[in-house]
Amino acid sequence: MKGRFPLTKTALAIAVLLSCSALATSATSGPDANTKTYSASKTAVAIAKETIIVDGHIDVPYRVKEKWVDVTKATSDGDFDYPRAVQGGLNAPFMSIYVPASLDNSPESTQLAHELIDSVEAIVARAPDKFAIATRPSEVKTHFEQGIISLPMGMENGSPLQGDLNNLQAFYERGIRYITLAHSQANHISDSSYDLRRKWKGLSPFGKTLVTEMNNIGIMLDISHVSDDAFYQVIELTKVPVIASHSSLRRFTPGFERNMNDDMIKKLGENGGVIMINFGSSFVSKEAGEWRTGMTNARNALKEKEGEDSPNLENFEATYRAQVPYPYSTLDNVLDHIDHVVSLVGIDHVGIGSDYDGVGDSLPIGLKDVASFPNLVQGLLDRQYSRADIEKILSGNLLRVWQQVEDYAAKH
Template sequence: MKKNIILGLAAACLWACSPSNEKTEVDYTELSDSERLEIAKEIAQSTIIVDGHMDLPLRIYSKTDGDVNSLYDFISKQDEGNIDYVRAREGGMDAPFMAIYIPASYQETGGSKGLADTLIMMVEKLASTWPDKIAMAYSPDDIRSNFEKGLLSLPMGIENAAAIEDDISNVEYFFNKGIRYMTLTHGKDNLVGDSSYDDSETHGGLSEFGKEVVKEMNRLGMIIDVSHITDKTFFDVAEVSKAPIVATHSSVRTFTPGFERNVSDEIIKKIAEKDGLVMITFGGSFLDQAYSDANAEIRAHLTEWLKENNLTYRDPEAQAYIQEYSADKKPYVHVSKVAEHIDYVVKLVGIDHVGLGSDFDGVGDTLPEGLKDASMYPNLIAELLKLGYSREDIEKICSGNFFRVWEKIMAVAD
C-alpha cells in the first residue's frame, strides 16, 4: 500500500502542497533504481542545470580549422564529443559554461588574446545561427529568462589568464566581451600565478601582477576560478579577493591523494568560508586513484610507443593502437563516484558549497559509466536521490548554489 502511494506521488512529480504552501517530499531511498531514474529525468527537465566548464569551443575550433565563418553543426546529435544541442536537451542541461581555453603553449608563441577572441566569436555564432534554440547569457537572470523561454544558455569563461597577456586592461576587455569567469592558470605557470601541473613555482603563489588581476576581477564582478592553481596560489587568492571564489571544475583530493589539481579539505573549507563553491568534475582520473594510476601508466607507454614509431596521437594508425592497448587496462568507474565526491563536500562544509563542472570535451574518454555525455545528468541526479538528497538539495547543486555565489560576486562589484 505504501509503495502504491509513493508511486502515485512520483507520477505527480512527487510534490504535495498543503493550503499553507508547505511541501512534503517522498523518501526517494525507498524506490527502485528505475523509479528513481524516472523521477531524476523529471527533475532534470524542470530544474535549471548549470555546468561550470565545457571545452566545446576548442572542439569547434579544431573541426573548423579556426575559421569563424565555418558553421559547426551543434544543433544536430553528433557521434563525437560530449555535448551538442540534442544531448543537452535530453539531459536537461540548461547553461553549460563555454570554456575559452588558451593552451599554455600560447604563453610562449604569443597570440593568446587573438585565440580567445576567435573562440568567443565561435560561441556567439551558435546563438546567432539558432536564436530560437540558443542564447548567450551574462548573468543568473539571463539564464533564468532563457530557461523560461526554452532556450539553451551559453555563458562563457576564460580558461587560463594567459588570454589577458601582460595587460590588466584586458580583464575588462574580456568582461565586456561577455566573459564571466577566468581560470587563473592552466598547464604551466603564467604571469598571474603558479599552476598545479607545473613544478617550477615561478612566483611561489600569486604574482604581484596576479594580485592586481584578482582585484580587477572583484571590481568588475568576474568570477575567480581557482581550478588549476597551486595551493599556495589559492591561499594568496583567498587572502586578496573580497568576493567568493569558485573552483569551476575540480574534484576532491581525498580520493586522489597527492593530486594537487583536485582541492584539499583545507581548500574546500576556505572556499566555504568565503561563501564560494566547488564544482565537481567528471573525469575518471579526478575521481578515483586507481583509475588515475592506470591512466598514467597507459599514457607513459603510449608516449614512448608514439616516439618509437614516429607517430602523433592524431595519426589513424596511432588511434587504432591506442584504442586497442587501452581497452581493458582502466579500472571501472561509475557515475556514483561523482555523487560520492559531491557527498563528501556536503558532509565537510554543507549543501550550499557544491555544484557541477563536468569538463565535458576536455577529459577525453576518461568519463565514468553512466556519465559519458550531456544526456546523462539524470543518472547523476538518480545517484544523489539514492543517497537521500532531497529535491531542494539537488536544485541547489544544479544551479541554486552557483546563482547565489555569482550574485554575491556581482554585489561585491556594485
C-alpha cells in the same frame, strides 16, 4: 587517434610490464564498471527538466575549433549538442574559452580567445531560438523561462590578458564571467598545479592585482588548475566568493594536486565559494590516475627503446587501451565526491563542472554525455538528498556566487 602502426611485441611487453598496477585495477574496476547500468525515474527526469542546471565547464568552443560540427543539431561524436542537452535538462553550460599553455606570453593567446568567443556567438546566431549568451544570473533565469539554453562563458587560462587590464575589460564586455587563472603551466598570473617549477610561489605581482580587479569588474575567480599556494593567496585577497569550475577531491585521488584537499575545501566553504565536481575518471578515482601513469611510463619506455620517431608512438594510446583496459569510474564515484564536500562544509558549496568535451574518453559509466543529468539526479535522490538540496547542487550554489560577485562589482 592519429597513426596506423601497431605496437611491436617488444614494446607491448614493456607496456604491460610497466603497467601491472593499472592491469590490476582494471580487472577490478573496469569490466565491472562497464557492466553496471543506470536509469533515471520519472521523478529524476522531471527534476532535471524543471530545474536550471548550470555546468561550470564544457569545452565546446575548442572542440568545434579542432573539428567543426554544428552543435545546434545532433552530432555523431563529442559529449554536447542541442538535442542531448534538452534530453538531459542542461540549460546553462559555461562555454570554456580554453587557451593552451603553449600560447602563453604570445599575442596568439589573446587572438585565440576572441576567436573562440566568436564561435560561441556563431552558435547563437545559427539558432537564436535554441541558444542565447548569458552574462548575468538574471539572464539565465529569463532564458530558462523562455525555454532557451543559456551559454555563459568562462576563460580557461588567463594568458590572453597579457598583463593588461584593458584586456580584462575587453573580455568582460565580450561576456567572460569567470577566469581560470592558469592552466597546465605557470603563466604571468599564477603557478599551475601541474607545473613543478613554482615560478611565483603562488600568484605573481600582477596576479595579486588581478584578484582585486576581477572582484571590482564582476568576473568570478576560478581556482581550478592553480597551485595550492596560489589558491590560499586568492582566498586571502578576494572580497567575494570564488569557484573551482571543474575540480574534484584529492581525498579520492592522493597526490593529484589538480584536485582540492580537505583543508582547501574548508577554506572555500569559509569563503562562501563553490567547488564544481569534474566528472573525468582520473579526477574521481585513483585507479584511473594510476592507469594514466602506467601508460605514460610505457610510452616513455618505448621512446627510450625505439626513439622519438618510432612509428609505434603514433597510435600508442589506442593500442595500450586494447591491452590494458581503462578503469572507468562510475556515477557512484562522482556522488562520493559530492557527499564528501557536503560532509565537510555543507550543501551550499558544491556544484557540477563536468568537463564534457574536455576529458576525452574518460567519462564515468552513467555520465557519458550531457543527456545523462537525470542519472545524476537519480543518484542524489537515492542518497536521500532533498529536492531543495539537489537544486542547489544543480545551479543554486553557483548562481548565488555569481550574483554575489555581480553585486560587489556594482558597488565598486
